Amino acid sequence: xxxxxxxxxxxxxxxxxxxxxxxxxxxxxxxxxxxxxxxxxxxxxxxxxxxxxxxxxxxxxxxxxxxxxxxxxxxxxxxxxxxxxxxxxxxxxxxxxxxxxxxxxxxxxxxxxxxxxxxxxxxxxxxxxxxxxxxxxxxxxxxxxxxxxxxxxxxxxxxxxxxxxxxxxxxxxxxxxxxxxxxxxxxxxxxxxxxxxxxxxxxxxxxxxxxxxxxxxxxxxxxxxxxxxxxxxxxxxxxxxxxxxxxxxxxxxxxx
Amino acid sequence: xxxxxxxxxxxxxxxxxxxxxxxxxxxxxxxxxxxxxxxxxxxxxxxxxxxxxxxxxxxxxxxxxxxxxxxxxxxxxxxxxxxxxxxxxxxxxxxxxxxxxxxxxxxxxxxxxxxxxxxxxxxxxxxxxxxxxxxxxxxxxxxxxxxxxxxxxxxxxxxxxxxxxxxxxxxxxxxxxxxxxxxxxxxxxxxxxxxxxxxxxxxxxxxxxxxxxxxxxxxxxxxxxxxxxxxxxxxxxxxxxxxxxxxxxxxxxxxxxxxxxxxxxxxxxxxxxxxxxxxxxxxxxxxxxxxxxxxxx
Amino acid sequence: xxxxxxxxxxxxxxxxxxxxxxxxxxxxxxxxxxxxxxxxxxxxxxxxxxxxxxxxxxxxxxxxxxxxxxxxxxxxxxxxxxxxxxxxxxxxxxxxxxxxxxxxxxxxxxxxxxxxxxxxxxxxxxxxxxxxxxxxxxxxxxxxxxxxxxxxxxxxxxxxxxxxxxxxxxxxxxxxxxxxxxxxxxxxxxxxxxxxxxxxxxxxxxxxxxxxxxxxxxxxxxxxxxxxxxxxxxxxxxxxxxxxxxxxxxxxxxxxxxxxxxxxxxxxxxxxxxxxxxxxxxx
Numbered sequence: 044x045x046x047x048x049x050x051x052x053x054x055x056x057x058x059x060x061x062x063x064x065x066x067x068x069x070x071x072x073x074x075x076x077x078x079x080x081x082x083x084x085x086x087x088x089x090x091x092x093x094x095x096x097x098x099x100x101x102x103x104x105x106x107x108x109x110x111x112x113x114x115x116x117x118x119x120x121x122x123x124x125x126x127x128x129x130x131x132x133x134x135x136x137x138x139x140x141x142x143x144x145x146x147x148x149x150x151x152x153x154x155x156x157x158x159x160x161x162x163x164x165x166x167x168x169x170x171x172x173x174x175x176x177x178x179x180x181x182x183x184x185x186x187x188x189x190x191x192x193x194x195x196x197x198x199x200x201x202x203x204x205x206x207x208x209x210x211x212x213x214x215x216x217x218x219x220x221x222x223x224x225x226x227x228x229x230x231x232x233x234x235x236x237x238x239x240x241x242x243x244x245x246x247x248x249x250x251x252x253x254x255x256x257x258x259x260x261x262x263x264x265x266x267x268x269x270x271x272x273x274x275x276x277x278x279x280x281x282x283x284x285x286x287x288x289x290x291x292x293x294x295x296x297x298x299x
Numbered sequence: 300x301x302x303x304x305x306x307x308x309x310x311x312x313x314x315x316x317x318x319x320x321x322x323x324x325x326x327x328x329x330x331x332x333x334x335x336x337x338x339x340x341x342x343x344x345x346x347x348x349x350x351x352x353x354x355x356x357x358x359x360x361x362x363x364x365x366x367x368x369x370x371x372x373x374x375x376x377x378x379x380x381x382x383x384x385x386x387x388x389x390x391x392x393x394x395x396x397x398x399x400x401x402x403x404x405x406x407x408x409x410x411x412x413x414x415x416x417x418x419x420x421x422x423x424x425x426x427x428x429x430x431x432x433x434x435x436x437x438x439x440x441x442x443x444x445x446x447x448x449x450x451x452x453x454x455x456x457x458x459x460x461x462x463x464x465x466x467x468x469x470x471x472x473x474x475x476x477x478x479x480x481x482x483x484x485x486x487x488x489x490x491x492x493x494x495x496x497x498x499x500x501x502x503x504x505x506x507x508x509x510x511x512x513x514x515x516x517x518x519x520x521x522x523x524x525x526x527x528x529x530x531x532x533x534x535x536x537x538x539x540x541x542x543x544x545x546x547x548x549x550x551x552x553x554x555x556x557x558x559x560x561x562x563x564x565x566x567x568x569x570x571x572x573x574x575x576x577x578x579x580x581x582x583x584x585x586x587x588x589x590x591x592x593x594x595x596x
Numbered sequence: 597x598x599x600x601x602x603x604x605x606x607x608x609x610x611x612x613x614x615x616x617x618x619x620x621x622x623x624x625x626x627x628x629x630x631x632x633x634x635x636x637x638x639x640x641x642x643x644x645x646x647x648x649x650x651x652x653x654x655x656x657x658x659x660x661x662x663x664x665x666x667x668x669x670x671x672x673x674x675x676x677x678x679x680x681x682x683x684x685x686x687x688x689x690x691x692x693x694x695x696x697x698x699x700x701x702x703x704x705x706x707x708x709x710x711x712x713x714x715x716x717x718x719x720x721x722x723x724x725x726x727x728x729x730x731x732x733x734x735x736x737x738x739x740x741x742x743x744x745x746x747x748x749x750x751x752x753x754x755x756x757x758x759x760x761x762x763x764x765x766x767x768x769x770x771x772x773x774x775x776x777x778x779x780x781x782x783x784x785x786x787x788x789x790x791x792x793x794x795x796x797x798x799x800x801x802x803x804x805x806x807x808x809x810x811x812x813x814x815x816x817x818x819x820x821x822x823x824x825x826x827x828x829x830x831x832x833x834x835x836x837x838x839x840x841x842x843x844x845x846x847x848x849x850x851x852x853x854x855x856x857x858x859x860x861x862x863x864x865x866x867x868x869x870x871x872x873x874x875x876x877x878x879x
Binding site: 051066 | 559
Binding site for chain 3: 310311314316317319320321324327328331394395396398399400401402403404405406593595596
């Protein structure tokens, strides 16, 4: 080891000291811009093995996630829901910024696995089947909530969660809340704006609020007067006993 | 022709012409070695990756295509940089061509700079070709998907579907992502050059460089642990310090995994990240020169 | 007195052994001078310090103490190498370059303009007899051709000093002859040549002065003729001498204080015979 090599190492150490605060700061900025959110911890290492973990560490993280994703699809064909969940957990840990993974994982749990659980021919007791189904709903909710934590800047997962509350968990208040959050995004499709009130109409204690909002939309013009909106206006008018002279909307005679 | 007096060329302290001559010669030398084999492998990989996902949605297919391509680009430019750099000096010394060059009025700084620039050029050529092939294939698949959609999707949903397809393929952050991949490989090449001035065998240099690459991805963890200064023993702290200070933080230049799923990078953040990369490259090169300039040949 | 081509004064080079206290002294207090226009042979067994001395002269290794100069310029500076051309032992050069491209590359390193390189390349390729092979890649060159292109690259910037390390090692007799003729040609043009070689007969043929190193010390140095001539002997070679003349000479020697040591037919060198026999057939 020559003198110069020793000096070189010292220079590198000094460089290390100088760059540390800058790098720590840069890392904060990266995290704020949603980079480096992947949780590469021991539980993940258990799920994907040593080689996968190593690959994920060295720049192949996206590819490892894809491989697991494909594996999950293979499991889907074999309806191995439990094993799918393990893969989904790993995939979303590896790629927390991929909205598609969270969305699809939730969909599989909430809309496929849950149905399979409810229709499970091996389980004679309905109560237990309902319980299993509900557990899958909860798993789906979990995925979407974590997905939103990692991707608060896009509307898609809010919309997915709202739909889950609406159709599966039947929690219309929460559905309304999440449709509202979806609608808050400028680039979200416009119909979410209406959906929040359709759900709000079904949230006990908020019927009046929903009615006012729908009325306001109705008054905005023809393009808001869509069939569903009109339907809900009618329902709410009845529910709230709106006096006839204040009724804005007269539903047509009931059609078969 | 007599040798009464030498040709009257005033010796330049720094000559870009000399550096260019060495750089272009190095590029010619390296291009003959491994790069074309790597490129072939890469092209086959990305084409092959499209086939086994044909039963997935187009978003998933494009995802896999992009992930595989960019992952392969990362790993291959890194590997190419390390291998090409590791043998730069040993080969010239073994062939004694180093002596013929340094026996001319060429300062050691220009020699090393020319060699290093040759490697950077090689990496640039490699990544440009790979990116080119990747983008062409991506475009072809996109056109395919668009045509399919036009055939199968009903008219009222068509526009949205076409927009979705386009969004799933090209993403304006891919280009900065590729630039960062290049800078990361260039950093590893500069580090390898530095290591090769310490070591005398290419094998040792390569092994050290690979180890540093692996540790470099978790260096941030060591750094955080060191800065957090919790209840670790003095020995652990010293070890963490050495890792945090000596090993480069390669995680800060690993952004493509998130970019490929649509994460955006602002110009400011890109410039900051790129500057960090360039600083590393500069420091490693200069320290490497510092050691090389006094090396007994 | 013009500036000597090479001036070495009290040169010492010590290499430390890693992990040990002792050191290796490669060159010890060496002083020698190579005047301009000479062909100087630097000789010595393996490990004698020849290569180290050569590398120090070329600035590839820094001396521990002492001074080396090339035409008055400190040899540790980069500028001093404008005047030097070097041909290392068993060089490879870049196999994928043609002869012409090789010269072009080295010319650029010397700072020559493209036009100047073109002209010099042509001259040198002609001089070393590689005109026909100029467009061929060095990978296809024979050992002799590689040595010759090596000589050409060493000469590209018209240096006043050439340093040649084993220029004829591994080259066949014909190629070896050509290289030696080139060296003599350089000498005619006033170029100084520092030559290192193990092939002592060849050194004997072309060198003016020699220096012999052993274990880093210069043990003998001087004009070749002076060093190796056997002082008290005289050689007279006769042609077409009749036997009576020979008898007379023998008688005269017998009467004098001198002694007839040997009488025989001189022989051609095997090399000369080989070349005469294998060379191009005269019509």
